[in-house]
Amino acid sequence: MTTFSRQLQSLHGRTPERVAVVLQHAGQPDVPISYRQLLRGASAYARTYSREKIEPGEVVVLILQHGEDLIYSFLGAVLQGAVPSIMPFLTEKLAPERYRAELATLISVTKPTAIVTYPEFESEVRGALREGDSVRSVILTDRLESQSDPDFDSLPGMKRSSEDIVLLQHSSGTTGLQKGVALSHQAVFNQLEAYSRALNLNDQDAIVSWLPLYHDMGLIAGFLMPILSGIPLVLSSPFDWVRAPYKLMQAVSQYRGTLSWLPNFGFNFCSQKIRDRNLEGVDLSSWRAVINCSEPVRLESHQAFYERFHSYGLKWEALQCSYAMAENVFGVTQTDLSRPPKVEQIDREAFMVEHVARPARSDRSIMTMMSSGKPIANTRIRILDDQGKDVADKKVGEIALHSDCMLTGYYNRPDATKRAFLDNWYLTGDYGYVSDGEVFVSGRKKDMIIVGGKNVYPQDLESLSYEVPGVHAGRSVAFGLFNDEAGTEDVVIIAEVQSEDPAEQERIAEALRQHVTQNSAIALRYVKVVGPKWILKTSSGKTARSANKEKFLKELEQESK
């Protein structure tokens, strides 16, 4: 069986001049990178890691923005036999102290021996280091060994076995950084083989992506799959996409892109925020699949996207879905690309009360569900009830999975690992049902909010709110509210304070919004500060999120009357 290094050596030998990646940066010309250049850049990093005495199997954390350094440092770690792990870069709105605290936590759990970053960011990184921690070296991008063709025979990465760990992915979420998923070469290749087959990936394909590489969808579908399969990749960044979504369409048109992945909100975002003048001459007919993944999938979002772009050659059957997670490397299911995803109209009441997906009746309220497809060839799915017993077809339960690419455990987290498994089956924490072999995902077991493809635990936002003067512990509640227009959830936070004075409440609301945003990088849509006894508690004193959400919605409705 093969390894990343051997696969890269083979591509480098067979097609050195073929373009592996076209890097896009707003305001700059596109940078095409051949396999030869890719390996030259990676080998400069491999030799730098070797100079710094980074041993095979040791973790290297990469704190870099979209660009050549991120790609080379990642692949260079692989060539050195070390284990790369990408940490999101500090964003404008996140408070530096919070970022340092998160980095310190990441270091204490994953125990990296080196961190790679820019000279300008060195002091931030050093600020997170502690006496006696695992980090021996902070490697700066301006102090690298020079680029040269790799000497494969001398690279430690060539001696790694396919069972060795090749990379660490972090499962997303504000507290997710503490849960790393360690993946072996074999696990990644097993995923790529099964997932590529589901896509019928072939040498006519070109992948266009703006997804971040610290997230599984970006790292696997939008980076490793194309590079290791010899499929060209056009890569831009989330930072640029969110400011100019039309560039995705222009890139697909210019490079004849065939495959892209987007979170559900991305379909809405693109259909609402692109002007005709940015689409002049754009031809989207090469797109054979735009895959909706990492948020609950909505038919309305596909319809809006198709409505907006079909006159530019977009095909309806190009809009597809997948259910994926870092814990299975990436894909769990994929819809059949030869036809549109299956859509079911089900009876809303039966779904809510009996937790079953029964065909809709014309005289009753209807729910529209869109399939995420069938499990890919190497992955099996079960739907379990509260007792861990299998439920019948069309009954809703927790989705569990088993595959030859699933995680063996969370990295250095035996406690989290134990909770995540039931007899060797990984418990996803997602609810869903199976109908005619297709998986329909219907919700989350935990009160997780998914906003713009990012998982947010309400507990984390509530804890942050208690740090605001005037808000006491246990006196706030956070939840998600689905926004049809945006195609994703809005975040609501309600805090109870002693003061009944509107001006004082307004002041606290402002402080709350600012503090939570700067410490979570999550924008709050509604911040409501209320007087005593507003928040509903359960009999055991816990905050009942769904009850408070209903109360909030009722008040919102009255206010708008």
Place this chain on the structure above:
Amino acid sequence: MSDIQTTIGDYVSVSILKQPKRKTRTDEPLISSGLIDSFSLVDLALFVEDTFGVHIDDTELNAQTFDTLDQLANLIRSRQPK
């Protein structure tokens, strides 16, 4: 406060923050503070273009180019035909 600041300030309160009663100070940081989420930056640029006929490039949608209503108003004025 000039008309430009008021017009954009109202748009930010009503359409972006969904707090119609909120008054944004003209020297208050909007982007670096996270008050305006990155998902809303395109909306702001489109609103400025439709309302004032001034184009703001996507590479300019950051706190270095403008962060407050005053700075944004200056940018708009500098680009309006004299």
